[in-house]
Amino acid sequence: MMDMSYFPIFILLFLFSFCKSDDSLTQGKPLYPGNMLVSKGGIFALGFFSPTNSNRGLYVGIWFYNIREPNRTIVWVANRDNSATSTSPATLTISNKSDLVLSDSRGRTLWMTKNNITAEEGANASAILLDTGNLVLSLPNGTIIWQSFDHPTDTIMPGMKFLLSYKDHVVGRLIAWKGPYDPSVGEFSFSLDPSSKMQIVTWHGTKLYCRMKVWNGASVSGGTYPGNTSSVVYQTIVNTGDKFYLMYTVSDGSPYARIMLDYTGTMRLLTWNSHTSSWVATSERPTGGYGVYGSCGTFGYSDFTGAVPTCQCLDGFKSNSLNSSSGCQRVEVLKCGKQNHFVALPRMKVPDKFLRIQNRSFDQCAAECSRNCSCTAYAYANLSSSSTMADQTRCLIWTGELVDTWKVNNYGENLYIRLANPSGAHDKSNLLKIVLSVLTCLLLLMCIALAWRCKYRVKRRKKEIQKKLMLGCLSSSSELVGENLEALFVSFEDIVVATDNFSDSNMLGRGGFGKVYKGVLEGNKEVAIKRLSYGSGQGIEEFRNEVTLIAKLQHRNLVRLFSCCIHEDEKLLVYEYMANKSLDSFLFDDTRKYVLDWLTRFKIIKGVARGLLYLHQDSRLTIIHRDLKASNILLDKDMNPKISDFGMARIFGGNQQQGDTIRVVGTFGYMSPEYVMIGSFSVKSDTYSFGVLLLEIVSGLKISSPQLIMNFPNLTAYAWRLWEDGNARCLVDSSINENCPIHEVLRCIQVGLLCVQEHPDARPLMSSVVFMLENETTSLPAPEQPAYFATRNLEIGHICENMEDSSNTMSMTLMGR
Incomplete structure (x- = not known):
């Protein structure tokens, strides 16, 4: 029977739901048994608890607030090895030195943080429980001193950066x-393997229990796992050089997911099912004994691709016995000096127990294993597109x-194993089969050749029709006179093959114009294929305009057009493939923007400026882009920017400097006042438009970001007020604020404000902008107040039907003194 001395504890826990709850803890407001903190959204709670069916006393922990007994789920415990007792009630406070301290009435410290903050520095520190489940202790100036x-204890939450190692030392560890x-410390733990620094493993005491994953060495790598019925869980492993961490995110942003190492040593991905009011394990390792280290013996493997995991033998091996866990042996014995070959297993x-060889290409890696008689297998990864390390293999x-x-299904790589060639007797027994197969193949080839010849004639005829249609469309453009138009042609059938019939798995993105697909044309050339949709507003005129411009323009900061196609109602453009997609996919994504350090952002700013200078001044034509924005700046594998989407561009001839239109095109927020009005x-x-883009790159905010302070309708107004008040540094993106030359960033902000001035004559030419960005010693004029549009988080789209309609969907407010 439970000790009656703990009865008052349970009375307190029963009454805690009637006590007033808050999400913050201050130095003047301690936390007592019966009280709790509840996060702002009501998702998590922090307080005192006693484990179910236990008389072990009281612990301070964090749990899901809306998941009640008997399913209450603890995700973090403070004093897991030092519980409080009913005879000496405990209190959680913030000390004068800004430490969280759990102590009992006898003055005994049960648990505390160690922040090394003086009493003066730590005055008025407070802790807040966030809707992510993170308890954050911070100073009044916002500096986080502990979280x-x-x-972590035994659980990784979505958005948590679980630090595996720091400066090549293993630091992070989950303990079940x-x-x-x-809740006290158990026998199983989860961490990086200190011997290889490449394997994420679980331990049973000091013994290796389960190898969860072998890192491929990339700066950013990951995999996907099923979540609940409406979500997907993404696993990301990030190596920044000094820091190596693991992170999970959920596609629908739900906090009701967790990675937990349970007391049996099983690592589980759990998501909450609201219909059954229970946690569902969508992935777990090991499973039913499969996945435990060496559970399938030598040359065997745990197969997790089926409905039920099993032990299988590697290709070229057979089981040692009826017991599948006893390992496997070779079908053909491997001997030095005898012919052999390698088989790829995807x-x-x-x-385990591999040797890493530095600075090898794939062929060199294969040769290294081939010439070593004792080498039984090899694996290779090329990290040149993602790694920041000196050795990119x-x-x-x-x-x-x-x-x-x-x-496995959702991650893994090719493993090349060494097998002996079949014996000579076996070769002779197959000779007759080979001869018969060759004769049969020759007959089939003759039939196929005849069929292919007929099909080729039909296909060639279709290509000729498509080519004539495209040439007829483009030949009416005066700007393309003298250009080799036939060189731009690609058949619709070739595009269908290159994109696997426009498979969703090859889709890179979509926009108002239609969809963009990745494709591979002849010669293994990777390309991006824009398929204009019927409702995009981009008709034959815009299609001809884009082909005309990009075919005549060549610059390292403009996207290259390889070819184009017109097929019935289909209009397609084939561009060079940009591995990192568009700038906005990094800049406005909190999980990816860390890739954009200041040097990369400044390179992008200068690259876009040079591209615009080429369009305005240095090319054979004078081009006004009219739709410059973050989503139209593409990034190659080295993060070099290239301007794209010339469907709305206009060509000026002779000494023409200005144009007028009743057909306003572009994106709200990026368009200049005189153009809109x-x-x-x-x-x-x-x-x-470049000025708006520059301010977005520096701040990491969209032109109409919801994060802006009230009374500021958009980014230009916010930036101007900060500049005018001498607080321009506050505009800088927090992800780069501490690691950037502030004088260079402030100079960029000033250039951006010069570009968004209300009057066109006050704005600098792009030649002046490039000069200002590349010459730090040149003094800059003071910017005037910009005009800005009233608060509307609305994109006009690429085409407004006329000025009258457009004026009904936007308004302008002039900033004046």
Whole structure:
């Protein structure tokens, strides 16, 4: 029977739901048993708890507030090895030195943080429980001095950066509960393998229990796992050089998901099912004994690709016995000096006990294993597109037996294993089969050749019709006179093959114009194919306009057009493939913007400026882009910017400097005031758009960001007020604020404000902008107040039907003194 001395504890816990709850803890407001903190959205709670079916006393922990007994789920525990007792009630306070301190009435410290803050520095520190489940202790100036996400117990929450190692030292470790109702430190733990620094593993005490994943060495890598019925969980492993961490995110942003190491040593991905009011394990390792280190023996592997995991033998091996866990042996014995070959096994978690060889290409890695008689397998990864390390390859080789291999669905790589060639007797027995097969193949080839010839004639005829249609469309453009139009042609059938019939798996993105697909044309050339949609507003005129411009323009900061196609109602443009897609996919994504350090952002700013200068001044034509924005700036594998989407561009001839239109095109927020209000556009219109883009790159905010302080309708107004008040540094994106030359950033902000001035004559030409960006010693004029549009988070789209309609969907407010 439970000790009656703990009865008052449960009375307090029963009454806690009637006490007033808050999300913050201050130095003047301690937390007592019966009280709790509840996050702002009512998702998590922090307070005192006693484990179910336990008389172990009281602990301070964090749990899901809306998931009640008996399913209450604890995600973090403070005093897991030092519980409070009913005879000496405990209190959670913030000390004068800004430490969280859990102590009992006898003055005994049960648990505390160690922040090394003086009493003067730590005055008025407070802690807040966030809707992510993170308890954050911070100073009044906002400086975070401690957070529970940096000290997890047995659970990883969505958005938590679980630090595996820092400066090549293993630091992060999850430790399971000792039992289902005992939060104290258990026997199982989860961390980076200190011997290889490449394997994420679980331990049973000091013994290796389960190898969860072998890192491929990339700066950013990951995989996907099923969440609940409406979400997907993404796993990301990030290496920044000093820091190596693991992070999980949920596609629908739900906090009701977690990665937990339970007391049996099983790592589980759990999502909450609101219909059954229970946690559902969508992934777990090990599973039913499969996945435990070496559970399938030597040369065997755990196969997780089926409905039920099983032990299988590697290709070229057979089971040692009826017991599938006893390992496998070779079908043909491998001997030095005898002919052999390598077989590729896809989607494998590679075996343990590998040797990494530095600075090898794929062929060199294969040769390294081939000439070593004892080498039984190798694996290779090329990291040149993502790694920041000096050695941008990963060559692993194995000698002797292969132990602890998996086959999986959602991650893995090719494992090349060495097998002996079939014996001579076996070769002779197959000779007759080979001869008969060759004769049969020759007859089939003759039939196929006849059929192919007929099909080729039909296909060639179709291509000729498509080519004539395209040439007829483009030949009416006076700007393309003298250009080799036939060189731009690609058939619709070739595009269908290149995109796997416009498969969704090859889709790179979509916009108002239609969809963009990745494709591979002849010669393994990777391309991006824009498929204009019927409702995009881009008709034959815009299609001809884009082909005309990009075909005549060549610059390192403009996207290259390889070819185009017209097929019935289809209009398609084939561009060079940009590995990193568009700027907005990094700039406005909190999980990816860390890739954009200041040097990269400044390179993008200068690259876009040079591209615009080429359009305005240095090319054979004078081009006004009219739709410059973050989503139209593409990034190659080295993060070099290239301006794209010339469907709305206009060509000026002779000494023409300005144009007027009743057909306003572009994106709200990026368009200049004179263009929106009276349809007047010039090179200064692009300068305005560039200024908005520059401010977005520096701040990491969209032109109409919801994060802006009230009474500021958009980014230009916010930036101007900060500049005018001498607080321009506050505009800088927090992800780069501490690691950027502030004088260079402030100079960029000033250039951006010069570009968004109300009057076109006050804005600099792009030649002046490039000069100002590349010459730090040149003094800059003071910017005037910009005009800005009233608060509307609305994109006009690429085409407004006329000025009258457009004026009904936007308004302008002039900033004046």
